[in-house]
Amino acid sequence: MAADQGLVHRLAGLIQDERTGLQGFIALLQKEQALLIAGQIDALTTLAEEKTVRYRSLQRLSDERTMMFARLGAKVTSENMRAVLGASPENLKAWDEVVALAGEAKERNRVNGQLITERLQNNQQALTTLLAAAEHPQIYGPDGQSRPTASSRNLGSA
Template sequence: MEATQMHAFIDLLRREEALLLGGDTDALLTLTQEKISLYHTQQRLHEARMQLLERLGLDSPAAAIEAFCQDLPETRRRWDEILRLAADARERNTLNGKLIVERMQHNQGALNILLKAANRPQFYDADGNTRSGGSGRLLGSA
């Protein structure tokens, strides 16, 4: 169950990366809701596992799972897969976070240029070159 959820989460992170690289912000909004839902499912599975270990009187989750899986090679294999998938998800999520920061910086730069342009209208000289500010009269003034 948990491995299946992790695979779904990693697939979602791959889609998120593709949307970030493609600049498809509308699709990102929809994907965010799905990401939140999958995250909450993963969190519930984690909490259920922690409660089970607590009821069994096992303090250290990592050590408890190691001890539990000692004589269960298939269970150990599945647990190792979950750990591997979790590491992959963490790396992909970190990468996507960096892509989001880059996109935000790009957007902020573009916004700053637009705001600067709005506060300083561009004027053109006789040759069509831009120049900031005007040296002549305002339109409509004599």
Template sequence: MAQPGSIDTLLLAGLQAEEQAFRDFKTALQAEQKALIAGDITALTAISTSKLKQVEHLNRLAAQRLERIVTLGLTADRNGMEKWAAQAGTAATEAWRSMLATASEAHQANQINGTLIQNHLQHNQQAMSALLAASNQANLYGPDGQPKNTPPGGGSSRGIIGKA
């Protein structure tokens, strides 16, 4: 079993790595936001692939952190981390709080992007509805060249003119 000092060192280094990973993720989210606003599909595809890898990396770092905190006899949750940070000293407390703040900033950026995506989807759905409605109205004539919508009484203005 590792000594508490070495676990503390690993936890502190892990928090710093996790914070950097959140900074990188936030940068990707900001790039995604610009691409969403610009409608740059090519950039969005590349960013999406990168974000997936970053999320996997963040998940691995969090799992390592939680495994380490359990080896100290603490719970694998926020309370366990708070207890560890309080016991480990100022550097640990600052690293924990800094990582949480950066994670919160990334979360906020992700929320904004989600809203932008919802707005784009809503706009696209409205555009599709308008186009479908217009295409239905564009079918004024049937395959026989006669108007599809005849006025009440069965005739059309062309029919009356043609009879005169």
């Protein structure tokens, strides 16, 4: 695939922007993981907004790269990227870094998803336990010993 210098220059700029964007995105994923492990759920809301903004920015860069190749009648593949960037080892190295960073981001996001799923499961188990306890309240007699109740009331019922 023959590429003019203008295309190579624009593509190299996109790759640099993507590399920087992915580095920032990975830093957010690391922070998200630390917050999930520490149980600091409230701080995740602000982080989620920033993560969404960064993700959209990365998606725009990817879309732009795809459109550049579409104008050439080609798809973005490793082979095509190497053909366009072939004369520039510096650009090839930057592209390899983007691919590696994207893989790291994907893995970190998967791990964070697992942490979120585990936290949700723990919360669901705690809620189930609390609701079960509310359906079977313990009543204590004058001697301080618990006694089973004759009937149970649902929360919110009269």
